[in-house]
Amino acid sequence: MIGLLGVIAWPLSAAAGRNGGLGITTPSAHTVDFITTGDAKFMNWGTLLVLGLLIGSFIAAKATGEFRIRVADAKTTVRAVVGGVLMGIGAALAGGCTVGNGMVETSLFSFQGWIALLFIALGVGAGTKLWLKPSAAQPAAAAQDTETYSTSESLDHNISNENPSGNSIDATPSKSPRNTHAFSGFAAAPSALMVKDPTLAPSKKLKDLGEGYYALDSLGAVCPFPLIEAKDVMKTLQSGDHLVIDFDCTQATEAIPHWAATDGHEVTDFVEKGEASWQITLKKG
Known part of the structure; x- marks a missing residue:
C-alpha cells in the first residue's frame, strides 16, 4: 500500500x-506550524x-490488540530525545529525511539523494556494529579452574540436578508441546563442551527469583533494546538457568x-500477560 501511494504521489503532485x-x-x-x-x-x-x-497507527494497533499506553522510563526518554535531535540535525543537513532522500531524491537522480543514501547505509552499519554485536564463543578455561560436563551430558542435556559445587541446576529439556521451535536434546547441543564457570555472576539488571530463575523487566523499552538486553544478561547466567523476560515490544x-x-537456548514458556504485554522464559543452553 505504501509503495502504491508512493508511485501515485508522483502524477498527483x-x-x-x-x-x-x-x-x-x-x-x-x-x-x-499549523498547530501553533x-x-x-x-x-x-x-x-x-x-x-x-498517527490516526492509522492507532487504528491498526487497536485492531490487532497491540495498543497500550506506555510511560517511558528515563533511559528510553533520553534515547528518544537524543535520537530525535540527531535525526532532526541530519535531516536539516541532508535537505530531507530518510524517506525524502532515500526514495524521492534518488528517484530524481539528484546528488543529494544518492549521497544521503550512502551515508544512511554507513550510519546503519555503524549502529549495527555498536548495538548488535554478535555473541562470540567464550574459550574454555583450564580444567583445574572450571568444572565441565561430560560429552554425553553436553549432547543430551541430561544433567544432574546437583553439581559438585552444590548449586542446583535444572537443565532437563521442556516437554511442553507448544515449544515446537525450541531446541532440545541433540538439536540444541553446542559445538563444544558446556562449561560451568564458578566466577560467573548474574547481571545486576536481573532480579533473582530463586531456584535458578532470574527476571529481566524490559517493559517500556522500545525495540530492539529488549533483545539487546536479553543477550547481555544471558551471558552472565549459568547453563541451565532460566531467564524470565517481561516486554511490550511487539x-x-x-x-x-x-x-x-x-x-541454543530453550523457550520453556511464552504467555501474553495483558494487552500488548508478553512474558517469555528461556533456559540457557
Whole structure:
C-alpha cells in the first residue's frame, strides 16, 4: 500500500503544480506550524499525511490488540530525545529525511539523494556494529579452574540436578508441546563442551527469583533494546538457568524466540500477560 501511494504521489503532485514525492520532515514541520499558528497555508497534503500516520497507527494497533499506553522510563526518554535531535540535525543537513532522500531524491537522480543514501547505509552499519554485536564463543578455561560436563551430558542435556559445587541446576529439556521451535536434546547441543564457570555472576539488571530463575523487566523499552538486553544478561547466567523476560515490544515476540533458537537456548514458556504485554522464559543452553 505504501509503495502504491508512493508511485501515485508522483502524477498527483505533478498535476498539483509541484514535482515531488512522499516526505516526513517538511510535513512534520508544517504540522507543528499549523498547530501553533493556525495559518491555513500549512494545512496541505503533507500535513494530512502526518496526521494520517498517527490516526492509522492507532487504528491498526487497536485492531490487532497491540495498543497500550506506555510511560517511558528515563533511559528510553533520553534515547528518544537524543535520537530525535540527531535525526532532526541530519535531516536539516541532508535537505530531507530518510524517506525524502532515500526514495524521492534518488528517484530524481539528484546528488543529494544518492549521497544521503550512502551515508544512511554507513550510519546503519555503524549502529549495527555498536548495538548488535554478535555473541562470540567464550574459550574454555583450564580444567583445574572450571568444572565441565561430560560429552554425553553436553549432547543430551541430561544433567544432574546437583553439581559438585552444590548449586542446583535444572537443565532437563521442556516437554511442553507448544515449544515446537525450541531446541532440545541433540538439536540444541553446542559445538563444544558446556562449561560451568564458578566466577560467573548474574547481571545486576536481573532480579533473582530463586531456584535458578532470574527476571529481566524490559517493559517500556522500545525495540530492539529488549533483545539487546536479553543477550547481555544471558551471558552472565549459568547453563541451565532460566531467564524470565517481561516486554511490550511487539517485534520482540519474534526476535527473542528466533535468537534463542539460533543460540541454543530453550523457550520453556511464552504467555501474553495483558494487552500488548508478553512474558517469555528461556533456559540457557
